[in-house]
Structure formats: structure tokens, C-alpha cells
Amino acid sequence: MGGNLIGMFFFENRQIVTPGDLLAEGDYIAGNNTYKEGFRIYASRLGLVEYEGRTVQVVALNSVYIPSPGDQVIGKIEDLNINMWTVDINSPYKAILRVSDALNKPFRQQKDDLSSFLDIGDLILAKVVAFDRTIDPILTIKEPGLGKITQGQIVRVSPAKIPRIIGRKASMINMLKRETECKITVGQNGIILISGPSSENERLAILAIEKIAQEAHTSGLTDRIAEMIRREKSARL
Amino acid sequence: MSGKIRLIDENGLRVDGRRPDELRPIKMEVGVLSNADGSAYIEQGKSKILAAVYGPREVHPRHLALPDRALLRCRYHMAPFSVEERKPPAPSRREIELSKVIKEALEPAIFLEKFPRTSIDIFIEVLQADGGTRCAGTTVAALALADAGIPMRDLVVACAAGKVDGVLVLDLNDIEDKEGEADVPVAYMPNLGLVSLLQMDGLLTINEFKQALNLAIEGCKQIYRLQKEALKAKYLAIKEEVETCLQ
Numbered sequence: 001m002g003g004n005l006i007g008m009f010f011f012e013n014r015q016i017v018t019p020g021d022l023l024a025e026g027d028y029i030a031g032n033n034t035y036k037e038g039f040r041i042y043a044s045r046l047g048l049v050e051y052e053g054r055t056v057q058v059v060a061l062n063s064v065y066i067p068s069p070g071d072q073v074i075g076k077i078e079d080l081n082i083n084m085w086t087v088d089i090n091s092p093y094k095a096i097l098r099v100s101d102a103l104n105k106p107f108r109q110q111k112d113d114l115s116s117f118l119d120i121g122d123l124i125l126a127k128v129v130a131f132d133r134t135i136d137p138i139l140t141i142k143e144p145g146l147g148k149i150t151q152g153q154i155v156r157v158s159p160a161k162i163p164r165i166i167g168r169k170a171s172m173i174n175m176l177k178r179e180t181e182c183k184i185t186v187g188q189n190g191i192i193l194i195s196g197p198s199s200e201n202e203r204l205a206i207l208a209i210e211k212i213a214q215e216a217h218t219s220g221l222t223d224r225i226a227e228m229i230r231r232e233k234s235a236r237l
Numbered sequence: 238m239s240g241k242i243r244l245i246d247e248n249g250l251r252v253d254g255r256r257p258d259e260l261r262p263i264k265m266e267v268g269v270l271s272n273a274d275g276s277a278y279i280e281q282g283k284s285k286i287l288a289a290v291y292g293p294r295e296v297h298p299r300h301l302a303l304p305d306r307a308l309l310r311c312r313y314h315m316a317p318f319s320v321e322e323r324k325p326p327a328p329s330r331r332e333i334e335l336s337k338v339i340k341e342a343l344e345p346a347i348f349l350e351k352f353p354r355t356s357i358d359i360f361i362e363v364l365q366a367d368g369g370t371r372c373a374g375t376t377v378a379a380l381a382l383a384d385a386g387i388p389m390r391d392l393v394v395a396c397a398a399g400k401v402d403g404v405l406v407l408d409l410n411d412i413e414d415k416e417g418e419a420d421v422p423v424a425y426m427p428n429l430g431l432v433s434l435l436q437m438d439g440l441l442t443i444n445e446f447k448q449a450l451n452l453a454i455e456g457c458k459q460i461y462r463l464q465k466e467a468l469k470a471k472y473l474a475i476k477e478e479v480e481t482c483l484q
Binding site for chain 1: 274275292293294295304305346348352353354355383384385386387388389390391392426427428429464465468469472473475476479480483
């Protein structure tokens, strides 16, 4: 319980709340996964409540990926058309990758074959350019670092756990990269690409990521994961 | 009237030994199916029901998609072995009706407008039926929705009240439902204080109806507490495990 001059809190920070729980009453701002009715703020998702200044928000424990412009995602080519690919990005909405967002050279529809660049089943690292309620998400791979994925392993987690895997100021992901010596590319859509010097390192990174996703709602996680990796490493040497 | 069977004994207790205002023992669990986006299981007395939620996901067939909100679909189904005499597996008239009724009880709680052009699909599978399955089905479907991470205004919880042998009772079982005089299923959103399903089968005076409605809402509030515990239990178990490991 907490409160101050402008109103009341009904939970402690980082307590688990369920949809419909009254979180705060008074002059507050309804953040993520909450909704406001009059002066009351309620939770709309199962998650951990966070009171920060005047903002009340819930960090969801499970959710689907809703695209947002600027997000880096990992997707799978699902179909190809005359001048675009459709991409599965682990979201309720199918993404579109147009030729003009993929190739730097002019594309001649009569001569060039789309499948020679990207074929069905290929994985790509892409960025969301545009998305809103009325149109399907549009992707681009015309930026450095983006494009077809040729090596590494894929891990899937709930998109709600991605912020935890990255950590505050990227602390968790940096620790993972350092300890496992792997290159870890995080797609905001819950798909993570890992490529390391050996499959042993990759396995360790996958193990750590799965543990983070499982224990996302507990505290002191970064230290615990670092310790786990070190323990596993010394056990295998 | 009930004829030969006595539903309330000389001590005022019911066929299964409950007081008139007592619920059946309830057990709920969340996240029981790994292939579904959200799932839950409930045992309410002898009724056993499983619910799975998929979505928001792409709508198939495509033409059913709505431009401004998600399409909510619900299938209530009773397993052939859920009742004493084998029930043909094809959806019966009653099951189609209950699917619609449960869908409409859950609809006002969900922020469907957040996911235009998608669908949210709920599957409710009755494994064993002993009365009150539309209510228990609604309760368990709401749990599965919350587990799937679908934004909701409130949880939905349902419970029935009714009249047997002239006494108003809470949470009717199969015999009480069939032999009793009336059955009033209610679905309720406890934090908002709104009723999203209200039906009545049988005969009640206006006064009795009001009492039955209040009794059912009190029952809903009791089940709601269990519902919340079940939702949190999935995550609290992991948290406790971690904390004991640290000590």
C-alpha cells in the first residue's frame, strides 16, 4: 500500500496483478497494459505493476507481438508474389517485404526471379517501416546488418519477455554476449538469433535465454544468470 | 415439483451435503496446455472442464475478419464421455447455443478493438459434466484469456443460483438442475460490478429472482478470489522456487 498527496496506490511495486485489479486512484497517468476510468486506473493484463512517478503501468507476463515502426524483427518468408514477399513475423499480422525495400538494384519483373534473392522458408532480419490498424506491417532489409540469416540458432520466447532479455540499459544482453561469447540478435517479436564460436557456446546461450524467460518476473536475475553460465562453463571444461 | 426425490433433507442440507448457500469444492489451474496461447482447467464439484485460447491471430476464413476489432469465436463442446449416456460428438443445438451465450458473456470484458482484423478463438471442452458447465466454462475461459495475455477490462466469473424443494440454493449440480424448480446462471465482472450473462430457467417470483441473483453474485465473488489465486499461482510457484534456491 502506498499513497501521496495526489492519490492512492493499491499494490506494492512489482506485485503480480490480474486484469481488472484497481491499481491506483487519483491524478495518475495510465501506462502500458492499464486503462483509466474516471480517476481510477485498472490493470488490463496479467503482469507486474510498476509505479514510477505519476505513471502506473503493468509489465505483461505474456502477450502477442504487435508490430511497431522501428522494431527489429526476425521473420520467415512465407510466400512470394510478383513484386513482394509475405513474411511471418510471429504476430497476428502478416508482414510485407516489397522488392524496393529489399534490393538496391532495379528489379526487372520479366527477367529477374524473386526466389533467387529470398525463397520460401528463408529467415530474415528486418526492420518494421510502417504499421497501423488499417495496413499490414511493411518491412525493410535495406539497412546495414539486415537481410537473410545464413547461420546460427533460433530461440523463441514470448514477446513480452524481450525487454527482460535485453535488461535495463542492455545490461542482461551485454552480460550474455560477454559470458557466452556469442553474437545475439534479438527480434522484438520474440525470436532470437544466436551464433557463436561453437555449438557448445550457443547451447549455453539458449539455456540462459530460456531461463530468463521462465523467471522473468523474479528479481536479481542478471546476477543469477551470470552465475549459472559460469557454473555451466566450468562444469564443461 | 420434484416428485419422489428429496433434494433438501430434514437438516436443511442438499443432496451432496452442502448448505444452501455453499459452493461445490473448486480447483483451478492455469497454463495446462503448451500448444495453446493460453489455457486453464477447472474442477467444480464433479464437473471438469478444460479451456484453450488462441490468438489474437489471423482470421480463417479471411472474409470473416472485422475491420475495426478482433473477431471473438467460442466453441463449447462436451466430450462424448462427459455424461452418463454417450453424447454424439457433433455439436448439438444446446452446445451451439451455449457457445454463443459464453462468447457474449466474455465479449464485454475483452479489449477487442485493440486487435483489428484478427481473431481470438476460445475452445471449451467439457470432460465431465455435473451441472453448471456453462458457468464453470465461462469462468475457466476467462482464466485462459488472461493466461494468453489478452487485454481485458476485468475477469469474468460465472455462477448459478436456483430453487430446489422451495429453497434458494447456490451453484446447482446436475440433479438439482434437472429436478429443481429454477436455475439462474449469472456471469459477473467483479471489479466493475457488471453482469454480462443472466438467464433463468424455471419459475421464480420477482422477490425470489432478486434473491437468487444476489446469491449468484455472492457466489461469483467467492469464485473470483480462487480465480485470481490460480492465475498468480503459475508465476508465484517459480518465484518461490527461485527464492528457496537462493537461501
